[in-house]
Amino acid sequence: MTRAGDKQAPEPAGDLPRRLRAPSPRYGEKAIQGLLALCGILSVITTTAIVVSLIGPTIGFFEVVSVSEFFGTEWSPQFEPPSFGVLATVAGTLNVTLWCMLFAIPIGLGAAIYLSEYATARVRKTLKPTLEVLAGIPTVAIGFFAVTFILPEIIQPLWPGDFLGGATGKPFMALAASLGIALMIVPIIASLSDDAMSAVPRGLREGAYALGATRAKVATRVVFPAALSGIVASIVLAISRAVGETMIIVLAAGSTPDFTLNPVVSIQAMTSYIAVTATGDIPTGSIAYKSVFAVGSVLFLMTLAMNVISIRLVRRYREVYE
Amino acid sequence: MTMGSERATPRNRLAVAGARATTQAMLRDQPRGDVIRNTLFAALLLLAILIALAGLVALLIQAFAQGASALSIDLFTNGPSSIRPESAGFRPAIIGSLELIAGVILFVVPIGIGAALYLEEYADKTRWWNRLIEVNIQNLAAVPSIIYGILGLSFIVRGPLDLGFVLAAGSLTLALLVLPMVIIAAREAIRAVPDSIRQGSLALGATKWQTIRRQVLPASIPGIVTGVILAVSRALGEAAPLLLVGAAAFVTFDPEPFSGGYTALPVQIYNYATRSQEEFQALAAAGIIVMLVVLLAMNSFAIWLRNRYEQRW
Numbered sequence: 001m002t003r004a005g006d007k008q009a010p011e012p013a014g015d016l017p018r019r020l021r022a023p024s025p026r027y028g029e030k031a032i033q034g035l036l037a038l039c040g041i042l043s044v045i046t047t048t049a050i051v052v053s054l055i056g057p058t059i060g061f062f063e064v065v066s067v068s069e070f071f072g073t074e075w076s077p078q079f080e081p082p083s084f085g086v087l088a089t090v091a092g093t094l095n096v097t098l099w100c101m102l103f104a105i106p107i108g109l110g111a112a113i114y115l116s117e118y119a120t121a122r123v124r125k126t127l128k129p130t131l132e133v134l135a136g137i138p139t140v141a142i143g144f145f146a147v148t149f150i151l152p153e154i155i156q157p158l159w160p161g162d163f164l165g166g167a168t169g170k171p172f173m174a175l176a177a178s179l180g181i182a183l184m185i186v187p188i189i190a191s192l193s194d195d196a197m198s199a200v201p202r203g204l205r206e207g208a209y210a211l212g213a214t215r216a217k218v219a220t221r222v223v224f225p226a227a228l229s230g231i232v233a234s235i236v237l238a239i240s241r242a243v244g245e246t247m248i249i250v251l252a253a254g255s256t257p258d259f260t261l262n263p264v265v266s267i268q269a270m271t272s273y274i275a276v277t278a279t280g281d282i283p284t285g286s287i288a289y290k291s292v293f294a295v296g297s298v299l300f301l302m303t304l305a306m307n308v309i310s311i312r313l314v315r316r317y318r319e320v321y322e
Numbered sequence: 323m324t325m326g327s328e329r330a331t332p333r334n335r336l337a338v339a340g341a342r343a344t345t346q347a348m349l350r351d352q353p354r355g356d357v358i359r360n361t362l363f364a365a366l367l368l369l370a371i372l373i374a375l376a377g378l379v380a381l382l383i384q385a386f387a388q389g390a391s392a393l394s395i396d397l398f399t400n401g402p403s404s405i406r407p408e409s410a411g412f413r414p415a416i417i418g419s420l421e422l423i424a425g426v427i428l429f430v431v432p433i434g435i436g437a438a439l440y441l442e443e444y445a446d447k448t449r450w451w452n453r454l455i456e457v458n459i460q461n462l463a464a465v466p467s468i469i470y471g472i473l474g475l476s477f478i479v480r481g482p483l484d485l486g487f488v489l490a491a492g493s494l495t496l497a498l499l500v501l502p503m504v505i506i507a508a509r510e511a512i513r514a515v516p517d518s519i520r521q522g523s524l525a526l527g528a529t530k531w532q533t534i535r536r537q538v539l540p541a542s543i544p545g546i547v548t549g550v551i552l553a554v555s556r557a558l559g560e561a562a563p564l565l566l567v568g569a570a571a572f573v574t575f576d577p578e579p580f581s582g583g584y585t586a587l588p589v590q591i592y593n594y595a596t597r598s599q600e601e602f603q604a605l606a607a608a609g610i611i612v613m614l615v616v617l618l619a620m621n622s623f624a625i626w627l628r629n630r631y632e633q634r635w
Contacts, residue, residue, distance in 0.1 A: 032531050033444050039436030040445070040455045043505070046498055047458050050469060053476035110370025118364060127371065129625050134378045136552070136621050138559025140588045141381065141610045144595045148603065149384045183377045190374065214356055216363040237464060244466025246562035247588075251595060271468050271562070278475065278566045296472045300465070307464040311457060 054300060057293035064287050070294070075257035075268070077277070077288050084291055086298055088257040092174070092267035093299075096249055097242045099178035099263045100185065104242075105235060107182070108189025112231075115190065116197035117219040128191065135187035143251030146180030147172075151252065154179070159264065167264045172254030175263035180248040185238045192237065196230025197223050233313035240306040244299065246271040270299045385614065389607030397608055401574040402590060407601035412609055415590035418489060418569070418577040419558060422586055425493030425579070426500065426557045431550060434504030435539075438546075441505075442512040443534055463502035470499040471566030479567050487568025489577050489584035495567050496560060500553035507549020511542035544631030551624035555617050561588035587613055 062070070065084045072085030111131065115124050155175055159167035167173065200223050208222045224231070254266030255276050268276075274292050282288045400411030437459070445452040474495030478485055485491040515538050523533040561569075569589040577584035587609060594606035 026529060029529055029531050033440075036436045036440035036444060039433045040440040040452075042433060043437060043459045043462055043502065044455055046473070046501075047462060049477050050465070050473045053473050053481070054469075057476070107370045107373055110367045111374055114364075114367035114371050118367060127375075130378070131371075131374060132625075133618065133621055134374065136555060136559075136617060137378075137381065138561070138588055138610075138613060138617065140559065140561050140591050140595070141385065141614060144591070144606055144610060145381045145384055147595070148388060148607075149380060183374070183381070186374045186377075190371070214360050216360045219363075240464050240466075244464075244468065246466070246468045247592065251592070271466060274468050274472070275562055275565050278471070284480070293472065293476075296469060300469050303464065303466055303469075304461065307461045310464070311460050 050300065054293055054297045057290040058297045060285075061287065061290035061294040064290075065294075073259040075273075077291055082287065084294075085259075086270075086295060088259045089268055089270045089273050089295060090298065091259045091261065092249075092253070092257060092269040093243055093271070095174045095261045095263065095267050096177050096181065096245075096253060096269055097239060098261060099175055100181045100242050101235075101239060103179065104182040104185045104189060104238060108186045108234075108238070109193060109231070111186065111190035112193035112197060113219050113224070115194040117215065117223060128194065131187040131190055135184065135191070137184070139184065139245060139247040140251070142180045142184055143177075143248040145183075146176045146248055146252035150179045151176040155264075164262050164264050170264065170266070172252060172256075172266040173264045174253050174267045177249045177251075177253035178263065180252055181242050181245050184245070184248070185241055188238045188241060189234050192234030193227070193231045196227040196234065199230070200226045229313045229316050233310045236306050236310040236313070240303045240310065243306070244271060244303050246275050250275050270295050274299070382614070385607050385610045387607075389604055389609075389611045392601070392604040392608035393611065397612060402572055402593075404572070407599060407605055410594075410602075410605055412587060412590055412612065414573045414576055415585045415587045415609075416612075418573070418584045419587040421489055421577060421579060421584075422493045422496060422564075423554055423558055425490060426497045426554060427550070429494065429497035430501055430504050430553060434501055434550070434553075435508050435546060437501075437505045438508035438512055439534060439538075442509050443530070443538065459502045459505050463506060467499055467560055468562045468566070470495055471563030473498065474563060474567040485580075487570075487583065488580050490579045492564050492567050492569055492584060492586070493579075495563050496557040499560065499563060500557045503553040503556065504546075504549050507552065508542070508546045511545025511549065512538060514545065515541045544627055548624045548628045551620050551627075555620045555624075558620075559588055559613065559617060561586070561592050564589050565592075 061084075070084055070086050072083070073087045073091070074083040074085040075088035076083045115128060119127060151171075151173065155173070156167050167175075204222055204226055205218050208218045213222070249269045250272045253269065253272065255268045255272060256266040257268040257273070258265055260267070273295055277288060278292050282292075396409060397411045398416060399413055400409055401413050402415070403410040437455075441452070441456060441459075445455070447453065474491060477483060478491045478494050479487055483491075483494075485494075519537050519541065520533055523537045524530070528536070564586055568583070569586050570583045572593070573583045573585040575582070591606050591609040591613065594602045594609065597603070
């Protein structure tokens with residue numbers, strides 16, 4: 001009953017026979033536990049520090065810029081007079097994310113269903129790590145690939161003429177960044193959705209086969225719905241990644257704030273505004289400096305909401321099958 | 323007894339044969355629509371995974387095609403140059419990246435393992451503060467890297483720590499960025515050690531910490547090392563947060579941890595990639611090749627390690 005960590009029956013040490021008591025109070029053990037707890041608490045401190053570092057300058061920002069102006073659609077902090085309508089950069093982020101997910105979701109889910117329902121164990125064992133290598137490629141490299149290959153060799157030849165203003169001759173566009181991010185995100189969706197579908201018990205599949213269902217039907221009508229919360233979680237996490245992606249957008253989508261969802265124009269996303277502005281020589285405390293933090297707050301809140309949804313969904317699907 | 327003889331009557335035999343034929347026909351000949359649909363579906367799935375792999379292959383080929391001309395030993399010995407791209411290189415950037423990574427490892431290994439040990443071995447999961455730490459780490463793992471840049475800018479470069487725009491600030495920022503990854507991986511490795519090992523050790527009179535240090539940790543080292551390598555390779559390729567904490571594009575000297583400017587490989591690549599001359603584009607591609615070779619080697623090693631030492635208890 002003296003085992004450390006036994007919370008059911010905590011007996012006061014004084015009641016134990018002398019020979020069963022610990023020979024010393026073991027302050028070292030307590031100190032170690034304290035140190036380890038401190039390591040865990042550091043993560044909470046990190047989050048607090050993020051929130052604090054965002055809030056201060058953001059409040060300073062709103063002392064100068066009204067909330068109604070902030071939720072406008074004109075973003076031109078360098079002009080005179082400057083205009084801070086954050087919706088222009090939010091639209092830039094949504095533009096890139098929307099077109100990215102349009103490609104990434106079907107491809108990622110297709111790959112996931114293939115991995116979990118069709119591939120043999122050996123194929124799966126080689127394909128999955130290969131896909132995960134793709135997820136580990138630095139985003140600078142993907143951004144460079146998007147400008148030097150995806151844009152001139154894929155988008156411009158395949159884009160239908162003057163549709164939406166045409167794609168020829170443009171050095172930057174949202175769609176190039178979208179496809180680059182899709183490349184980065186497909187492995188995330190594929191890998192996490194595959195995990196979710198592989199966790200569906202065999203019995204469900206075998207029951208369906210016994211009733212005469214084909215493999216495609218088992219995959220789409222039994223396994224897919226059973227793993228849905230895990231799949232949705234992987235997609236939400238992928239969206240959160242796309243929203244937070246910086247380097248691919250900076251390199252491939254240009255830096256022209258534009259309130260549009262047109263994929264073949266240059267845009268500026270929230271992340272790329274932060275990256276471009278904060279690297280330039282802006283004086284600390286200026287309104288442009290504070291605007292970086294205001295945009296950062298919006299970005300943080302958006303990704304936070306998606307992360308919470310994703311974490312909740314994962315937990316729910318875990319409860320069902322474990 | 324009578325049932326046996328009944329089954330043998332010609333009439334019954336006929337009925338059984340008919341039923342069997344019907345069943346077999348149903349099982350053998352799927353409706354043609356189903357066959358086509360199934361094949362088509364499987365082909366589409368295969369296509370999806372092939373597109374993803376083709377993207378990976380195209381990225382590698384493109385980097386080599388464009389960077390091959392700039393690949394030379396100069397990349398490792400020369401500093402950057404804005405006027406003479408033919409002799410420009412990545413020396414300060416590579417040294418900067420190595421120093422950044424060293425700092426990340428120094429910070430992340432003890433704290434990551436410590437936090438994981440606390441959560442797995444000590445924390446009472448029914449307490450709200452432990453659940454808070456857990457959810458908080460999951461969320462931190464998905465916070466955009468540029469937000470960590472903002473954190474580094476206002477807490478490490480300026481604010482409470484006030485290090486200035488130095489390499490140590492960049493290193494600490496990257497460390498905070500990848501810390502959740504290390505914690506999550508280490509927790510999984512620790513969780514995979516079966517309880518019977520702990521109970522055996524405790525039953526022999528070891529204290530809790532002795533059990534952890536001599537039994538749990540050695541058994542989970544491969545998983546932890548894998549997690550650390552993957553985290554370090556993420557830190558190595560990360561450019562966005564460094565842009566905010568002072569990694570300058572143009573550093574011609576070998577960077578030092580606590581004074582002067584610094585740069586890193588991905589930041590230098592980014593800088594070359596934004597210049598339009600062809601020579602700089604080739605340089606960027608060559609830098610990407612160097613970075614990818616290092617990263618692929620690290621990642622493959624991590625995956626090999628995981629598969630090689632994965633213990634099934």
